[in-house]
Amino acid sequence: MSTNDGPAICNSCNAVISGRIVKALDKKWHPEHFTCNTCHKPIDGAKFHQHDGGVHCVPCFAQHHSPRCHGCGEPITDRVIQALGVSWHAHHFVCGGCRKELGGGGFMEQAGRPYCSSCYADKFAARCHGCAKPIVDKAIIALDAKWHRDCFTCNKCFNPVTDSTFSVLDNKPLCGKCA
Structure with missing residues (x-):
């Protein structure tokens, strides 16, 4: 038993199709x-996109419906990075300092720009009063300054000051033993 649906009828003009048939x-x-709803040209090949009830060729879909990269303004047709409330090409979502691609990993934000943790610390983190390097974790706040725990040392014996009370000589800490 063979099923014959009869002649192929075009969905657009309702005429019989003889010759090449596009099935989509x-x-x-x-x-x-079978045309693009944007440029109205025939869609050549098997690739097209559906959007808002219509079909679009790949170039028109990219130009008119793909998200735009915040970095370059061009359409994104491959992997999209959503960060800081906007879309990015993966290769344009880079650190505002070293320009390294941030990918899907962690980043810090300053004034709407992403930074890797190293550049963020170098540019924006508080500086230790003892060594002048960035403080990226817990800090000791004493003598109107911030310190790394290991940098807050006695000015005489150079051991870390760990007691909650300490003495001060020339605006530098002294441990209880040396005071």
Whole structure:
């Protein structure tokens, strides 16, 4: 038992299709009638996009419906990075300091720009009063300054000051033993 659906009818013009048939969206079309809703040219090849009830060729979809990269303004047709409330090409989502790609990993934000943790610490973190390097974890706040725990040392014996009370000589800490 063979099933013959009869002649192929074009979804666009309702005429019989003789010759090449385009099958898409569970319908049949004359090749010249399966067209992009944006540029109205026939969609050549098997790739197209559906959007808002219409079909679009790949270039028109990219130009008019793909998200735009915040870095370059061009359409994003591959992997999209969503960060800081906007879309990015992966290769444009880079550290504002070293320009290294941030990918999907962690980053810090300053004034709307992403930074890797190293550049963020170098540019924006508080500086230790003892060594002048960035403080990226817990800090000791004493003598109107911030210190790394290991940098807050006695000015005489150079051991870390760990007691909650200490003495001060020339605006520098002294441990209880040396005071």
